[in-house]
Amino acid sequence: MNSADHRIRLDDPDRAAQPSSAGYPGNPHAGNGHEAPADGARPEFTLLxxxxxxxxxxxxxxxxxxxxISPNVSKDQLTSIAKFVQGCGSHTSYIRSATIDVEVDTDDGAKPLGLTLVDTPSLDFSDDQAAEHLMLETLHHVDSRFAEGIGLSEGRKNPGFRYVHLCIYFLDPDQIVPPSVPGPPAPVVPRTRNGSFSQPDQEPVILEPPVATNPLLFRAALPKLDIAAIRRLSGRVNVLPVIARADLLSNDRLAAVKVAIRRDLAEAGIGFGIFDMDGQYGIPQHPDERVEPPNGYANHTNGTSAPNSNSPPTSPVAPAILRLPYALISPDMYSHSDGVPRxxxxxxxxxxQYSPPQQYPPPSKLARGKFIRSxxxxIVxxxxxxxxxxxxxxxxxxxxMDTLQKYTREYLFEKFKAEFGPHHPPSSRHSVAQPLTRPPSPLTDTPLACLLTPKTFAQVLAP
Structure with a gap:
């Protein structure tokens, strides 16, 4: 077994040794991890x-x-998720995952769900060899879930098993619109004053900064290596790009980052698919739980000041068409390696902490004031x-979620089977797409959920 296989399989015992939870017959956590859920079992969703x-x-x-957390969660799941969270206290060095039973609020009430979270190391494109190695490991992890599905009996229904249904791809805004960089110090040029026989005075001469640091001459752009990585991942899994560390961005810079991402992805034939279909998805509002900042100005989403307010007007937010890509912020409580002892x-x-509460219904976990950045x-x-x-x-x-599950099961999995067949799963070093150093071809990879328009996506899922 090579090192890549070993690192990917480090958490396989946690993934495969989960016993069946009460109330969920045929839980795929049982046994060796290769058993399909029985009909009527709770659905599964895997996010990478x-x-x-x-x-x-x-x-x-x-x-x-x-x-x-579901009341039917098993002790093994709680132990596995505790181990997973403990590993979040340092930089991720290998692919690791954990599964836990949760309840998702829907229009029809609480829905049981087996949620699997897959964490991967960071892609560092400054090291071509390491970036390519990590990409191969990530693709192999996705392929291995499909390979497990191939081993199932043809006579049993497969409601999703443990396929990877969605990949959230984080983009570095500093690589798209770099922060302001001061120009080099002005050089000192000796000059002699007219009509003077004294020694030359040292008078500075102000020069224009280099083009690379002049924001008026810099064109925001999504790095081509990120575009290539998104395309390669899209060969096996639905991909949704998001903006990382958005707390570092002003409104204007965030708008520029979003414009650049959408423009460059569109030029590469990549869109946001079903995530662009409609607006908000019933975001819970908690006006009574809003925590006002202790100092500074509270921003208004319409870009104006509140009546009878002494606060200055804020910069207008990005227009509605730039709702995507989503911009994310991490709370202080999850930070590590920043010099702050925790x-x-x-x-x-x-x-x-993750054991289900005795109270039913459980208290809301979306109360504001807990997950903040100071x-x-x-505060944010x-x-x-x-x-x-x-x-x-x-x-x-x-x-x-249901659409992503169905698309993964009925299209991506069938596409995988057609490529490799039931008896020829991909090897651990197999690459399902082109290396990062090669420019992507729009004809080599079949567009997936993030690449399709909503209309085309509906056609693929049509019976």
Whole structure:
């Protein structure tokens, strides 16, 4: 077994050794992990994060911490999720995953769901070899879930098994619209004053800064390597690009980043598919729980000041067409390696934290004031739609969950079987797409959920 296989399989015992939960017959966590859920079993949804450094692991933790844990959760699942969260206290160095039973609020009430979270190391394109190795590992992880599905009996229904249904791809805004960089210091040029026989005075001569640091001459652009990575991942899984570390962006810079991402992805034939179909997805509003900043100005979404207010008008927000890509912020409580001492919770404390409460219905986990980021001028609340797009993204994921599951099962899985056949699964070093150093071809990869228009996506799913 090579090192790549070993690192990918490090958490396979956690993934495969989950016993069947009460109330869910045929739970695929049981046995060796290769058993299909029985008819009527609760559905499964697997979400993978990939891309730049900064925010991937925090997003998974925030998604986990805002979900209601199912009363039917098993002890093995709680132990596995506690181990997963403990590993979030440092940089992710290998692909790891955990599964837990949750309940998702829908129009028809609470819906049971087996939620699997997959964390991956950061893609560092400054190291071509490491980036390519990680891309191969990530693709192999997705392929291995399909390969398990091929081994199922043809006579049994397969409601989704453990396929990877969605990849959230994090983009570094600094690589799209770099922050302002001061120009080099003005050189000192000796000049002699007219009519003077004295020594030359040292008078500075102001020169224009280089073009690369002049914001008026810089064209915002999505790096081609990110576009190539998104295209390669889209060969196996639905991909949704998002903006990482959005708290570092002003309104104007955030708008420029969104424009650049949408423009360059569109030029590459990549869109946002079903996530562009409609607007908000029933984001819960908690006006009584809003935490006002202790200092600084509270922004108004219409770009104006409140009546009878002494606060200056804010910059207008991005127009509605630039709702996507979503811009995300990580709360301070998930930060690590920033020089701030934080006591890591013990395994026992985490098991208690994620154990379902005795109270029913459980208290809301979307209350504001807990997941915040503090600055000298005030606070940013990750659950405030005016500060972060997390709630919009969370609602969109669960809103389109059934469609993503069906598309993955009926199209991506069938496409995988057609390519490799039931007896020829891909090897651990197999690449399902072109290497990052080659420019992508629009004809080599079949467009997937993020590449399709809503109309085309509906045609693919039509019976």
């Amino acid at each position: 994060v990939a891309g730049c450094r900064g925010g991937k692991t925090s997003f998974l933790r925030l998604l986990l911490d805002t979900c209601n 006591r890591p919770p013990s395994r026992h404390e985490l098991i208690q 600055y000298r001028w005030g 609340d990750v659950l405030d739609p005016a500060h972060s797009d997390f709630l919009s993204l969370r609602s969109a994921i669960f809103h389109h």
